[in-house]
Amino acid sequence: MRDDAYSLILAAIESGTYRPGDRLVESELAERFGVSRTPVREALQRLETQQMLVRDGRSLIVASLDHNQLAELYVVRAELEALAARLAARHATPEEVRVLAQMVAEDQKAVGDPEALARANKRFHRQIHLASHNRYLVQQLDLVHRSMALMARTSLAAEGRSETALAEHKRIVDAIAAGDGDAADRALRQHISMAWETRLKLEAQADHD
Known part of the structure; x- marks a missing residue:
């Protein structure tokens, strides 16, 4: 109970x-x-x-996260997520790669629905974590994503972000499928960087409004 x-x-x-x-x-x-x-x-x-x-x-x-806490969270997230992508490129099974590719294709249906896409985004990243086949990394990423629940809104609500995020997801999956750990690492870091940049713009707009 x-x-x-x-x-x-x-x-x-x-x-x-x-x-x-x-x-x-x-x-x-x-x-x-x-x-x-x-x-x-x-x-x-x-x-x-x-x-x-x-x-x-x-x-x-x-709880809520202030600007500095958000910045720190994104730094840690980028490092851990990139490591997960790199390990997934090395250890993911063919079945796991196919599931990731199917997720990207299915998530196209959620474009225009930020909340649905945010849920799909969590599932996608979780699948990469699992594909790393490193239980300790998965545990740390669970903590990071739990803290992300304290963000007031999803960056996927920004205009045009849904489409670009899914394109970034595809690049990540392509790198994992090719077994290219360096490319997977770079693609994941770029994805997190774009998410952080988008969130900064949203926060700035909210302050202005």
Whole structure:
């Protein structure tokens, strides 16, 4: 029950049901997810320890990331994701490569729907992580992507970003399929760099508005 409550609350944050700044109330969460308050309380404490939640007086709210935290997160993400792509080029099975290629093709249907594409994007990157066949790297990337749930909105919402992101995904898959670790590394780094640049533009626009 404790793990179920944790997973349910974390999934709600990752899906955007609860966004940065939202207050989480123990009794409301227990009723929403159909669990008792004890496992909810323990799950909230665990999420606070992981800095997914922060204190606001006596309340717990979903944490938010400031500019410096975002910059640091993207630096770490670029390094770890690039390593995953490099290892995937070396270790991915033919089946895993085909699945990645199928994902890119299927995700074309989500262009114009930023939220659906954001979910597809998570699945795509997760598949690369798994294709690296390095459990310790996968664990670290899970932590990074958990923190990414604290971003208020997806960079894929920017005009034109969906199409370019999918083109970048294809280049990554092509490099992995060719077994070219250097190219996979470069393609993944460029992809993360473009995502960060797009997010900076979104943040600047939000500040201006």
